[in-house]
Amino acid sequence: MEIVEKLQNPNNGDEIKLNPTSNSKPKVVVIMGATGSGKSKLAIDLASHFPIEIINADSMQVYQGLDVLTNKVTPQEQKEVPHHLLGTISPCVEFTAKDFRDSTISMINEVWSRNRLPVIVGGTNYYIQALVSPFLLDDSVEEAEINCLSDSQEDEQPDLEVELMSEDYDCAYNRLKDIDPVAANRIHPNNGRKINQYLNLYARFGVIPSKLLQEKTVENWGQVDNSRYDFCFLCVNASLTTLDPFVDRRVDHMVDAGLLKEVLDIYTMNADYTKGLRQAIGVREFEPFLRCYIMEHQKPCSESHGQTLNDQILKQNIQHIVDSPDDNEWKALLTEAIQQVKLNTRRLVRRQRRRLNRLQMLYGWNIHYVDATKSIISM
Template sequence: VELNPNSTEGSSSKCQIVVIMGPTGSGKSKLAIDIAAHFPVEIINADSMQVYEGLDILTNKVPDHEQQGVPHHLLGTVSSNVEFNSKDFRDSAMLLIDELSSRDKLPVVVGGTNYYIQALVSRFLLDDQAENQQETDTLLDDPVSEELDLDRERLIGNDDFSFSRLRELDPVAANRVHPNNQRKIKQYLRLFSWFGALPSKLLGGQVVCSSEWGKIDRYDCCFICLDASLPELDDHVNRRVDLMVSSGLFKEVYGIYDPDSDYSRGLRQAIGVREFEDVLLRFWNSEKFRFSSSEMFSETMLQILNSSAESYPKRLLQEAIDRVKMNTRRLVRIQKRRINQLQSLFDWNVHYIDVTSCLSRGDSDNLWRRNVVEPAVDIIASFLTREAADTLPRDSREAKHGERDLWTRRICQACRNKELRGAHEWEQHIKGSKHRKRVSSLRRTG
């Protein structure tokens, strides 16, 4: 299969890339390696924790012996003490894609960090001036924001990161943000505090240009999403965490632990680090336990965990493991929801492949090849050999995208004046069980 060469700016032919998306545990990395037997593939990692050095077990990096000689990029290459955000990923990945395309290789971007993928394929889904918070931030019960300089913080006033404050400062920007999107609201208010200018002015019109939001403008993309039923994914996640525990998770957690470190930045954001903080604090300050190495700590924790006797340390360990499982299951739901939003709001053409049957405990190699690898190979082959980027002319696709109602403000009086934005969110709301129950209750009483 001949690949399209990397084009110059303005050319009608864009560089072709494959993007493999999906929730954690769905087999994205495995599929990327398997399709290398069919195409000249090199893999670009798009997992926000796997880019860092260390915690190979906890972040589920593909071991060298399982990579089957397929080159992997941005996998364990960033220092664990630095912050590597979406802009950093985008800039690094773009250089890699140019280099791979010049060698007639097919770039395959693989990962569950959808912010990374959005920033890479669309220049309209990342504000260069703003710090980008990663998906793991939403998993923290008490997320720690970056500290602001007192002089800059004073411009916002009393740490007020509310939607009403943004609407007061910049109505144009506020009209482009959902009132419940705290990440974006905080992002825009920080722009104001840093630069003293309105976000809508700083972003040069991107905030108000609704027809451009989500537009895939850099590359010719083939999106493949591996998906599975939530019950099967939950069971798979639970089994995978248990395997991590037996494979060296305690050793990694002990090795990265530092009571004085910031656990809201860098690799320490990874699920599985903060969850063990109570355990580590207890043993770190214990007179009874003194560990000369991470190996000794790991052996002791496994002995306590596998002991038949019930004890407070054992209960602490089990609670920490349960939190890792719970937060990973929560991440699965966040990832699935965001992929659905990319498709429903921005018309991304995502090819879904169901891997539910392949996540069972038994031998599933044949099922995986038949139900996952072969359909993916067919999708990619069709993508690489098609004559046009889509069945619709470009003008028609852009017109259709521009007509989508993404931001019209709607109020549901039945649900106590709940505010919603756009036709899609409104349609989802009125189909929801809470809205229908509320309407039914009002009809009975009215």
């Protein structure tokens, strides 16, 4: 296939060697790229050329549930290629970069013991950075340092503390990137608690969060030269003029495939959208629609399985709104939510592309770019 041919003949002329004996370190392939670029497709295509197993590095796809919304590859699409960390983590817990690193190191060793090539696939760059670098910024150490500083100075400048949770996450995250790109690059853009903590730390004490930790750790975090593996970095790339309409169409397909039913299954009023699976784009955006619709339409049911029946009726009614051509207040609210999902997904694409550029510029990752434009257009 064309993408695999480009992989075997990269644009920069460098040969990509996948021979496990080509280096004293174990070889690991990493496939990155913006959402919708075709990372999973490329990984599965590789299986026809190399004996591989795929390890998922998407921070939302690791969780159980929301298979449609998070766009997990289906069993049919997997084509019997072994996949790991795909829908295996409870949505009730937070799967951190440290958790990913520890789990993946063990899995890589197991894959190599079977004489197969580990292929890491995903757009969550801070997961991949945690794996690449032996110097992981540990949350427990960081929390202790921040708490210690706060305890010692809590009365000095109390008026400077700011509340950022009501701000748009993009704005708050961009502020953090301007102040401390190292700290921003290692957390999820929707991790409002951590963003808020970092910005308040800077506002109150003038402290750069990443400077709390050892200079050696900050200096080396993400540097590929210090890595435990011999990485081959591939980035599936396409122009924004190609990706934008594709991700818009993909959102429409997700809605048709039952996205709203999935969101309703985990919906809780006043939920925390900064942790776990609820961080996924496509959950928080439907809050205004679901809140209004449920408050007006959900009534106690007298039958024996009342709550279950109510949930089923709600799903049927909401699906009817999705399918209906009629214009009414519910359709307008729903359409607004869907448009917001599309907008936030396009924003995510741009963030991911910027981060990938930084990985190459700041840390010297030798990334081989694969142009997926033709493949995306043909979908």
